[in-house]
Amino acid sequence: MLSIQNISKTYGDRKVLDDVSFSVEPGKLTGFVGGNGAGKTTTMRTILGVVKPDAGVVTIDGRPVVVTDRARFGYMPEERGLYPKMKVKEQVTYFAELHGLSAKEAAKNADRFLEDLGLTERAGDNVEDLSLGNQQRAQIAASLAHEPEMLILDEPFSGLDPLAVEVVLETLQGFAARGVPVLFSSHQLDVVERLSDNLVIISGGAIRASGDRHELQERHSEGMHRISVAGDAGWLRDEPGITVLEFDRGDAIFVADSGETAQRILRTALDRGPVFGFGRHIVKLSDIYREVVA
Numbered sequence: 001m002l003s004i005q006n007i008s009k010t011y012g013d014r015k016v017l018d019d020v021s022f023s024v025e026p027g028k029l030t031g032f033v034g035g036n037g038a039g040k041t042t043t044m045r046t047i048l049g050v051v052k053p054d055a056g057v058v059t060i061d062g063r064p065v066v067v068t069d070r071a072r073f074g075y076m077p078e079e080r081g082l083y084p085k086m087k088v089k090e091q092v093t094y095f096a097e098l099h100g101l102s103a104k105e106a107a108k109n110a111d112r113f114l115e116d117l118g119l120t121e122r123a124g125d126n127v128e129d130l131s132l133g134n135q136q137r138a139q140i141a142a143s144l145a146h147e148p149e150m151l152i153l154d155e156p157f158s159g160l161d162p163l164a165v166e167v168v169l170e171t172l173q174g175f176a177a178r179g180v181p182v183l184f185s186s187h188q189l190d191v192v193e194r195l196s197d198n199l200v201i202i203s204g205g206a207i208r209a210s211g212d213r214h215e216l217q218e219r220h221s222e223g224m225h226r227i228s229v230a231g232d233a234g235w236l237r238d239e240p241g242i243t244v245l246e247f248d249r250g251d252a253i254f255v256a257d258s259g260e261t262a263q264r265i266l267r268t269a270l271d272r273g274p275v276f277g278f279g280r281h282i283v284k285l286s287d288i289y290r291e292v293v294a
């Protein structure tokens, strides 16, 4: 388990990380979400040892991370770092060798990850001749080819088409399935909602929410229900014990003060006419994000 504990960092008079703490569990994909300048990259660089924090510590299985641990990390930096005139496979092989693999192992892994990421046919092309999305895949392959024990990826899904998102996701899930902790940052809340097991939301250098994604969604959805009826559901507004959150003719989302109240609403709706749908409403990650960073 990777644990970020009470990290603070100030540049000049600007506190960019303020007592940041969270964990990245083995075998889980942890989505790291925050707006521009929220502190995601600085946190990742701190984990990698590139940024030295003013306070706090990064630990792995309870002991501080040292240089030899970091050699076994896989990192995809925000500023992509491939050599434009180098061939894709040579590049991926080169990065794996830098992390200590033999030339033979590195070439074997390069073949494997280029295949996983759908780049086998482009392996002999110069990086600069690939589309931006394919350059991104190559960059991901380069950060994976030494088979890291920890993965830290800054915006791995940005600029990828939906098919490429699936391909990259499968590859990352393969690592997670082998027990590797995976931390990835993203601005794309819909992507994070779909892909992450755990969530960390940062804003203004401070952690606003973290934990199991389903649990967070459940917690923020307490008492929420949706109902869909024939005709106009405007009568809901006069019902005691509920607050209507969203309303669109026959469709509404409301919060009930108890399970009994919700069931009473259902019975009332059935008395009034056909009910097409009724059930719990689970908020989207974008709703949680708006709530916790507000």
Ligand SMILES: Nc1ncnc2c1ncn2[C@@H]1O[C@H](COP(=O)(O)OP(=O)(O)OP(=O)(O)O)[C@@H](O)[C@H]1O
Pocket: 011, 016, 034, 035, 036, 037, 038, 039, 040, 041, 042, 043, 078
């Ligand atoms: N070396 C530095 N010197 C001064 N300020 C810095 C430095 N590095 C980062 N910052 C500032 O720290 C804040 C957090 O930046 P960071 O890059 O960590 O945010 P981010 O969440 O990754 O943003 P984005 O999504 O835009 O990449 C920003 O205000 C940035 O300008």
